[in-house]
Amino acid sequence: MLAQSPDDTHDLSRAIGVDYLVLRAAGEVCALPVHAISEILRRPKITPVPRAGKAIAGIASVRGAVVTVFDLVEVIDLPRPATKVTGGRVLLIDRGNEKVGLLVDSVIEVVRIEKDSLEHASVLGGEPAPHVLAVARPKGSPIILLNERLLFEGIS
Amino acid sequence: MAERFDTTERAREEFFSEAQELVDSVGRSLLSLDEAERGGRTDPEIINDIFRAVHTLKGLAGLFGASLLAALTHELEELLNELRLGRSRMSPEILDVLFRAADVSAKILASERGESLPPSDDVRLLLSSLGALSKHDAEETTFGLADYDLDPGLLGVLTEYEEHRLRTNVKDGTALFRIRADFPLATIDTALDQLKTNLRPLGEIITYLPTGDGRAADEIQLEILVASGARKEVIVETLKNDGVTVEEVPKRRSAQHGASRFPPEAATRAALYRSLLPGAEGGTKISLSEPPPGDGHPRTAYPPSMHPMEDQSLRSVSQTVRVDIRKLDRLMNVVGELTIVQTSVAAMMEKMRARSDLRDLSSELDRLHRSFQRNLALLQDGILEVRMVPLSQAFEKLARIVRQVSREQDKEVNLVVTGAETELDKLIVEELSDPLMHMVRNSIDHGIEEREERIRAGKPRAGTVALNAFQKGNQVIIEIEDDGRGIDPVALLATAMERELLTEAEAATLSTRDIFGLIFLPGFTTRKSATELSGRGVGMDIVKTNVARLGGVIEVSSEVMIGTKFTVTLPVTLAILSALIVEVGGGVMVLPLASVEEVSVFEARDIEALHGRETVTLRGRTLPVCRLAKHYRLDQTITNERIFVIVIGLGERRLGLVVDRVIGQQDVVIKALGASLRNVRGFAGATELGDQRIALVVDPASILEEVLEGVGEKLNMGGQDARAVS
Known part of the structure; x- marks a missing residue:
């Protein structure tokens, strides 16, 4: 459901001066604000859950607690590359009422986003997806900044 | 995820559980009161109990700044005091208000916990009904106690409540009896309880006090004032085994009428106690405060000097502790981890056993392992027992x-x-x-x-x-x-x-x-x-x-x-599960053993389609079956000649679950699935099987439902498809 997005959906100013964790998923480089991530884990053993939505990779044990792990590639609906990259890291983030894992291929670095390097999400053409906050070029090459608040929008 | 409470938070937690218990106890008492009222009598004891509970609740509310609750309990206390002292009469309307008050108090507690909004409107409404109730129907008893030959010393130490009960009985024309009984100090609690139990059918105990005339040093004499409709002989007969003297309090001829209040110069209870204690004046300094309001019947009326100091009132009567259930969950997790350790030790033992040079060590380890296993089982049972409530x-x-x-x-x-x-x-x-x-x-x-x-x-x-x-x-x-x-x-x-x-x-x-x-x-x-x-x-x-x-x-x-x-x-419990470990569609799953009735092996061709539903014949009866892999839409690459059918039964219904293989049986700690998986049906949770691998726990109840209820299945499938799209 992409119908009504809150006003701050593509509000660039939220990213200014914020530290972002740059990561790779399905070959694409994107970033999530560091404050949204509570932990970065080596990929644990993930048990698939039959009949769960396709965005859910499965469940894993994190120090005795059962955590639902989402596949970022499916969450933000990226095309899956032909050569299957196996996710190597799981980020623990808050999804409102529970802490969930987010499976990514790898994490690259932390960068601070400056105002000059920001571009509006609309540069991607058409109506940008709600989870895309903006495009940034902290070091020249473009990175998709993900909106952590709307990441799970449209996922049951 | 360890939750740590700082001290204030812990204190608040305790406030909640204690306050909740009080509210619950008020609810219980109200029910008994309601029952008694419908039977046409008012039970003063119960009203007094409620009064005391509300009084304590008010204190707690004040302590924790729960102002709504404090305001409400204050008004309630007033009303209950009027009732208990007979200044107002109990009525169905008052009972209704009291029941409402109990409900509203529970709501206030929930809001203090942050679970809901403060029920301000409820409280306002209730306070206004309370206001409308009080202050009418006042009936001050002015019956002269002076008609009776009662010891002014005794009268002087009656609490207001006891005085009211005494007046009520006198007004009703019930005769008063003075019973003197000697109790050995060692057994006074039980002996007194016994006597009270014996007396209860005959009448009401107004009060009891030590007389100071014990026959021996290690005995104490109590004077018990009882109002009873029974004749003296009956009382004597009833108490003949308790070694007491019974005396009817005579009526005075030259009675002065209208005296409604006792002489103010009468000693306080504390003063009277002190005068009874030869040793207390000097060395040991014991401060006896006034009893709290409504505490009409002190359980122990014997001199405090008989107890060593450290044995005094600081010790609580209750032997119970209140525990946050989350703490038990954490303990249970630890037990789960220990079980995994135990499994690893067992595996190591097997390896050692194969080596002839380690035979001695291996048998020693075996012994230790058995003891470990046994104690772990005890620990697990113990924690489960703590979680059990009636x-x-x-x-x-x-x-x-x-x-x-x-x-x-x-x-x-x-x-x-x-x-x-x-x-x-x-x-x-x-x-x-x-x-x-x-x-x-x-x-x-x-x-x-x-x-x-x-x-x-x-x-x-x-x-x-x-x-x-x-x-x-x-x-x-x-x-x-x-x-x-x-x-x-x-x-x-x-x-x-x-x-x-x-x-x-x-x-x-x-x-x-x-x-x-x-x-x-x-x-x-x-x-x-x-x-x-x-x-x-x-x-x-x-x-x-x-x-x-x-x-x-x-x-x-x-x-x-x-x-x-x-x-x-x-x-019986959700926390731990005796489970059957099975293989389904190439993965491992866990089935609660409680719902497993038996496991049977069939040939693949034993499965017959009847009316569009797969069945097997078990001991001459038709049993519907469900291929678990198919049910969960897993790949069914394995096609065995022999199939395992696990018969599950819940209530009256039976279903056979077809699995690839039965691996074994194990006790597992079951953990809840996250909120993101709430819409996925068919699983009761997950569990760790060692090696940090998580296995899903099959929920037999939901499978029975999906498979056996044609209509239900249709609807659920609709729901499934809708989810798959989103």
Whole structure:
């Protein structure tokens, strides 16, 4: 459901001066604000859950607690590359009422986003997806900044 | 995820649990009071109990700055004080207000916990009803106690409550008796209790005090003032084994009338105690404060000097501790981790056993391992036992619902409870409260007929709702039964078709049991249709969902004109599970052993399709089966010649689950799935099997439901597809 997005959906100013964790998923480089991530884990053993939505990779044990792990590639609906990259890291983030894992291929670095390097999400053409906050070029090459608040929008 | 409480938070936690207990106890007392009132008598003891509970609650509320609660309890305390001192008379209206007050107090507590908004409007309304109640109906007893030859010293130490009880009895013309009894100090508590028990049927104990005339040094004499309608000989006869003297308090001839207050110069209770203590004046300094208001009957009236100092009042009478259930969950997690350690040790032992040079060490390790295993099992049982609470915790709340609903609807309803002592996991009892409340409400709302209708039908005026609980193996059964009008299956079917929940052709194939099962369909929830039809169905689908979430099943049976019975079958605990480990579609899954009846091996060709459903023949009977891999839409690459059929049974229903392989049996700690997986049906949770691998725990109840209920399956599939799209 992409119908009504809150006003701050593509509000660039939220990213200014914020530290972002740059990561790779399905070959694409994107970033999530560091404050949204509570932990970065080596990929644990993930048990698939039959009949769960396709965005859910499965469940894993994190120090005795059962955590639902989402596949970022499916969450933000990226095309899956032909050569299957196996996710190597799981980020623990808050999804409102529970802490969930987010499976990514790898994490690259932390960068601070400056105002000059920001571009509006609309540069991607058409109506940008709600989870895309903006495009940034902290070091020249473009990175998709993900909106952590709307990441799970449209996922049951 | 360790939650740490700082001290203030912990104190608040304790405030909540203590306050909750007080509110619950007030609720219980109100029920007994209500029962007594309906029997036409007012029980002053109970009113006094409630008063004391409210008084304590007020203190707590003040301490924790719960201002709404403090304001409410303050007004309540006033009213209760008036009642207890006989200045106001108990009435159904007052009882209603008191019941409401208990409910509102519970709401305030919930809001203080941050679970809901403060019920300010409720409190305001209640305070205004309280205001309207008090201050009228005052009847000050002015009967002269001076008519009786009572010791002014004794009169002077009566609490206001005791004085009121004394006056009431005197006014009623009940005779007063003075009983003197000697008690050995060592056994005074039990002996006094015994005497009180013996006296209770005869009359009311107003007060008791030490006389200071003990026969021996290690004995104490108490004077007990009793109001009794019995003759002196009867009392003497009743107490003949207690070694007491009984004396009727004579009436004075030259009585001065109208004296309503006692001489102010009379000693306080503390002063009197002190005068009784030869040693207390000097060395040991014991400060005895005034008893709290309403504490009319001190349990121990013997001189404090008889106790060593450190044994005094700081020690609490209660031997119990209150524990946050989350702490038990954490302990349970540790037990789970230990079980994994134990499995690894066992594996290591096997390796060592193979080496001849390590034989001695290996047998020693074996011994240690056995002891480890045994103690671990004890630890696990111990934690589980702590989690168990009697169902009465849930049933007591239901008694209040019964009262409330029957008054709202002007129906007479008797609630009959059996097996309230049956124990279940605390979590299950908590989660069960709402479903049970729904069912009981429904029973009165729709099951029990109007008074006239019952009389016409030749039934007793008062309807009966019975709650029965009992344990059966690893399961607890709870029945909710009423003697109301029952459910008419024909009308039920008609409505289901009208609402297009099933076609005529489908309807024709349903058994009576299936038909009654229709009331659990989501389409049946609208209140209007339920009332028009047969009077069932308010939120029954929600009830069913909640029961299923606890790993239970609910069934209904009914006979028109005779009544309706709901049967809820639940596991005893959720925390730990004896489980069967199986392989399904290449992965490992876990099945709760409690619902497994047997495991059988069949040839693949033994499966027959009957009426579009796969079945096997087990001991000459047809058993429907479900291929678990197919059910969970997993790849079915494995095609065995031999198949394993696990027969699961819940309540009256059976189903065979086809799995690839049975791996073994193990106790597992079950953990809840996250909120993101709430919509995925078929699993009760997950568990760690060692090696940090997580296995899903199959939920037999939901599979039974999906597979066996054709209609249900259809609806659920619809839901599944909708999810797959999103």
